[in-house]
Amino acid sequence: MAKTVLPVQLNQKFQGEVDSLRFNGMGIIWAQADYPIYVADAIPGELVEVEIIQVDKKSAYGRIQRWLTSSPERENQDRQYLIEAGTAPLVNWQYSAQLQWKKEQVRLAFQQAGLTVDVEPPVGMDQPTYYRNKTIVPLKWQDGELLTGFYQRGSHHLVSMTDYYVNDSKIDQAIETVRQILADLQVSAFDPDRQEGALRYVMVRRGYYSHELMVVLVSNEAVIPQLDEVVKAIVAALPELKSLILNVSPKADYVLLSPHNQVLWGAGAIYDSLLGYRFLIGPNSFYQVNPSMTEKLYQLAAQAAQLQPSDLVVDAYSGIGTIGISVADQVRQVIGVEVVAGAVADAKKNVTINQINNADYILADAPDQFVDWAAQGIKPDVVIVDPPRRGLTHKLIEATVQMQPQRLVYISCSPVTAGRDCAQLAKLGYQIVRPVIPVDQFPQTSHVETITVLERLVP
Structure with missing residues (x-):
């Protein structure tokens, strides 16, 4: 040969x-x-x-x-460590050029799926830095020092960082404070080469409006030596802290965070606001990481849906209820479905907190629930989907078509899967009726969010 x-x-x-x-x-x-x-x-x-x-x-x-x-x-930003770790691969590119590239990526993704669409200019940020309200970073003892940062592409070498450039700067400060406390107390950290050690990650959330701070220590082991001293020091050092949690998530389980949370100090969740509504956010809650752009995203999605006071709206992959609650005052009823039990529990609490009386949230896998609703003859006027990056399943798409909503609003963090799913919907009688709207939730990275509106073609 x-x-x-x-x-x-x-x-x-x-x-x-x-x-x-x-x-x-x-x-x-x-x-x-x-x-x-x-x-x-x-x-x-x-x-x-x-x-x-x-x-x-x-x-x-x-x-x-x-x-x-x-x-x-x-436009070099002199932050090559972000390039090494791959956390901000576009950091040295003019922001206007990033937006133009993302628009073209959306157009190409739909074209490759067999759809010719118009794409609006992306909705960008005025200040496209220091925007994330959450981060989760690994720790590692390396060359005698406890480091936080991100692993270099394709390696177990940790690139040390103190300025992550895309996080709220208060989050960066909190990470450094926690790292120094753990280093001073010689706390064990997980080593990916030896596959042993305790703390794997530090996660920090900070309310954009509330400024409430949550710190989660993610551990490979259930028992952390000197944990009392760690808690005492972190509480003393972070005046905005409202919640300190230990999440036991063994590396062998291959998840970042497990459902196993132990409140070490303070509350089990923090609060923040979105479009004037108050939301309870736990350690495992899905909550969009760019608050100012999320408000624009949801407002644009609601406008695109052309919501009416008589509408029944189904909110799939509803998380803690942010989308459904934000549109509830514009429609007759909202029904949300989410597979994560903790998120549904938080969504129900958020309905009560915001005194919403026309929204309900169901614990179920969205495709299965859609099949049940279709069998029951439920006919929503509008379906809003905001799925994970993998997109929609064929089962959910077919059940949606059976329910015959007049409008489908598809919010996506992956233009590729959005194009694929919209092409499938087009074959089943749903047509893209307006230009796709890119929303830049993730400046300095290659990711972009999109809003696509499809309408049912009545025979």
Whole structure:
């Protein structure tokens, strides 16, 4: 059998032009027509020299050694550690150019699914930095120091950070404070190489309006030595703290956070506001991480839905009830469905907190519940879906079509799965009736949220 000859070799220097960016924000240089080289911190049109650091049969990875020609859209922020960790892959690209690229990504995703759509200019941020209200970061003892940050792409080397650039700066300060306390007390941290040790992550949430702070220590082990001293020190050091929690989540379970929470101090949840409504947020709650843009996202989705006072609205993947509660005063009734028990419990509490009397939340898997509703003959006027990145299941799509809502509002964090699902809905009688709206929930990253409105074509 003839040996495959690859177009590049390990450690080779290679010069080429950056053609485009991948979905994850890495640049693509073509070594030949069917062989891409992926590189970080690359902007389309730049001519670069790279060192090949990884090779396989279908692609290679390179590290830029020098820019032979830089893009006029490059604005270096002197934060290369964000590039190393991959947490803000677009950080050195002009924000206006990021938005234009994201618009094109949305158009291409729908086109690749067989749909030709108009895409509105993305709704961006005035200040596209320091916006996240939640972060979860790993800890590791490395070279004698306890570090917090993010692991370098494809490795167990932790890139130390104190300025994450996309978090609320108070969250960054809280992480550093907690890290220093844990370091001073020599607390055990999980080592991914040895697969042993205690604390895996520190999670911090901070209310955008309330400024209430939650700290969650995520542990591989149920027992943490010196835990009393840790609690005492964290409480004394963080004046905004309202909730300190231990989440026992063994690495063997392959989840970031488990449902197993122990309140170490304060409350089991914090509060924040969204569009004038008050929400209870627990350690496991899904709550959008960019509050100011979330308000715009939900307002645009509600406007696009053309809600009427007589409407019955179904809210799928409803989380703690943020979308349904925010539109309840515009419609007759909201029914939400969510598979996470804690989220449904919080949604019910949030209904009471906000004195909403026309919204209810059901604990069930959304596709199964949609099938039940279709069998019961329930006919919502509007269905709003905000699924995980994997998108909708065929079962949910078919059950939606059986319920015959007039309008379907699809909020998505993945243009690829949104395009795929909308193409399937189009075959079943639902048509995209307005331009897709991108909303930039995640500046400096390659992610973008979209709102797509489909209407039922009546035979």
